Amino acid sequence: MAIVGSGIAGIATAYYLCQARKNASVLLIDCRQPMSYTSAQSGDNYRNWWPHPTMTAFVNDSIDELDRLARDTSNVFNMTHGGYVLATRRTDVDDLITAIQGEVDAELLSGQREVRKKFPALSAAINNVIHIRRGGDISGQQLGQYMLEQLRSAGGRRLQGEVTGIGPGYCLEVNTAEGVRVVNADVVVNAAGPFAARVARMLGIELPVKNIYQQKIAFEDHLGAIPRDLPFCVDLDPKHLNWSEEELDLLAEDRDLAWLAEKMPGGTHCRPEGGPQGTWVKLGWAYNKRVSEPRDDMANEAVIDAQFPEIVFRGAAAFIPALQAYVDAPPARFSHYGGYYTMTEENWPLIGPLDNTGAFIVGALSGFGSMAACAAGKLCAAHICGGVLPDYATDLSMARLDNVELMAELVAAPNKGLL
Numbered sequence: 001m002a003i004v005g006s007g008i009a010g011i012a013t014a015y016y017l018c019q020a021r022k023n024a025s026v027l028l029i030d031c032r033q034p035m036s037y038t039s040a041q042s043g044d045n046y047r048n049w050w051p052h053p054t055m056t057a058f059v060n061d062s063i064d065e066l067d068r069l070a071r072d073t074s075n076v077f078n079m080t081h082g083g084y085v086l087a088t089r090r091t092d093v094d095d096l097i098t099a100i101q102g103e104v105d106a107e108l109l110s111g112q113r114e115v116r117k118k119f120p121a122l123s124a125a126i127n128n129v130i131h132i133r134r135g136g137d138i139s140g141q142q143l144g145q146y147m148l149e150q151l152r153s154a155g156g157r158r159l160q161g162e163v164t165g166i167g168p169g170y171c172l173e174v175n176t177a178e179g180v181r182v183v184n185a186d187v188v189v190n191a192a193g194p195f196a197a198r199v200a201r202m203l204g205i206e207l208p209v210k211n212i213y214q215q216k217i218a219f220e221d222h223l224g225a226i227p228r229d230l231p232f233c234v235d236l237d238p239k240h241l242n243w244s245e246e247e248l249d250l251l252a253e254d255r256d257l258a259w260l261a262e263k264m265p266g267g268t269h270c271r272p273e274g275g276p277q278g279t280w281v282k283l284g285w286a287y288n289k290r291v292s293e294p295r296d297d298m299a300n301e302a303v304i305d306a307q308f309p310e311i312v313f314r315g316a317a318a319f320i321p322a323l324q325a326y327v328d329a330p331p332a333r334f335s336h337y338g339g340y341y342t343m344t345e346e347n348w349p350l351i352g353p354l355d356n357t358g359a360f361i362v363g364a365l366s367g368f369g370s371m372a373a374c375a376a377g378k379l380c381a382a383h384i385c386g387g388v389l390p391d392y393a394t395d396l397s398m399a400r401l402d403n404v405e406l407m408a409e410l411v412a413a414p415n416k417g418l419l
């Protein structure tokens with residue numbers, strides 16, 4: 001079995017294949033080092049908060065696996081359990097509560113006093129907080145490393161090279177440092193992340209996926225603006241950024257930047273990085289909607305959006321006021337980076353058969369691939385090995401594209417769980 005791609009999706013699929021079938025002959029092929037492309041850019045956060053019960057069930061299964069692996073490994077991948085804090089200025093949040101779908105444990109804190117008592121870092125304007133209990137973060141790199149070690153002990157192999165063509169049968173042409181090699185496989189798994197459409201085309205299949213570049217910053221919080229025990233916090237509210245009159249005039253004059261004066265979507269998020277003794281903080285905001293072709297050097301796209309650090313600081317300061325200090329004087333040490341959300345229009349993954357002879361996909365993992373990798377890999381392995389499939393298997397596979405009713409519902413949904 002050949003798996004194209006050794007990001008977290010390919011590695012998890014290989015791991016679960018070896019679990020499902022002893023003596024499985026698994027070859028992971030990648031032109032890069034394992035976990036070095038999109039999977040290296042992940043914020044590594046997880047949550048079972050989703051706007052559709054299917055996604056909640058899928059990610060709950062994945063978190064069950066993360067819990068199991070954390071137990072088995074003495075938590076080698078540093079799984080934390082602080083939950084997700086969803087903050088809003090709204091006073092009526094009934095619709096937000098009913099929008100939480102599936103088996104989710106959530107606590108509502110109502111009123112500015114209650115909110116500030118529990119989370120003093122949040123703005124006094126925050127009237128309600130929904131605390132999603134099942135959430136936190138992991139080290140995706142450590143998880144990938146652990147799975148690779150298990151794979152190696154189970155006899156799995158790796159090949160460094162780029163798959164440039166897939167012929168019938170499946171005969172893979174792999175461009176390696178030593179020249180072109182031909183690999184014959186009975187099963188091929190497309191786990192190529194942002195390049196999944198390119199690999200599918202080698203099989204004559206068009207995938208309904210797009211790549212959207214999303215960014216983060218990590219910075220040294222030398223002012224101690226963020227309490228080290230603050231859980232992952234999200235500002236749910238769309239908002240205007242806090243520009244001065246003079247800045248607004250300048251933005252209005254610049255066609256490329258005028259959008260910054262308009263209302264921005266909700267979803268600005270913040271969390272401390274590196275545990276209680278650390279000093280770094282991560283901020284993110286997946287507001288970009290522009291589709292792009294994936295580049296080899298994805299850091300270059302961050303250069304294109306040079307305003308991102310200022311925008312995300314302004315967005316985050318709107319719900320965590322202590323961060324305003326960094327709008328006024330940016331931190332000396334920070335890194336601005338990003339990667340592609342490879343996603344379907346409905347923001348559900350594609351996991352399962354690509355054709356009916358032995359090609360499979362585990363992809364379109366958007367901004368949730370680290371948290372969903374275990375369930376995604378396990379599901380793909382079950383498809384390949386003829387194992388027991390969970391109830392959501394069909395709806396997360398290419399087969400859902402033929403379900404006109406479901407697709408219309410998902411594409412029209414106002415909230416697609418994008419963060």
Ligand SMILES: Cc1cc2nc3c(=O)[nH]c(=O)nc-3n(C[C@H](O)[C@H](O)[C@H](O)COP(=O)(O)OP(=O)(O)OC[C@H]3O[C@@H](n4cnc5c(N)ncnc54)[C@H](O)[C@@H]3O)c2cc1C
Pocket residue numbers: 004005006007008009010029030031032033034035036037038039040041042043044045046161162163164191192193194195196199214215216337338339340341362363364365366367368369370371372
């Ligand atoms: C900024 C950012 C923040 C994120 N934050 C979170 C988060 O907090 N929580 C979360 O759960 N998820 C998060 N994600 C999403 C998560 O990182 C991705 O969903 C996940 O890493 C995708 O993994 P992958 O294995 O599908 O892709 P990748 O990691 O990109 O792996 C694909 C691999 O395929 C290889 N490949 C492609 N084509 C070929 C070929 N022809 N031949 C050989 N090899 C090939 C590539 O070299 C690459 O190594 C975030 C993503 C980004 C960009």
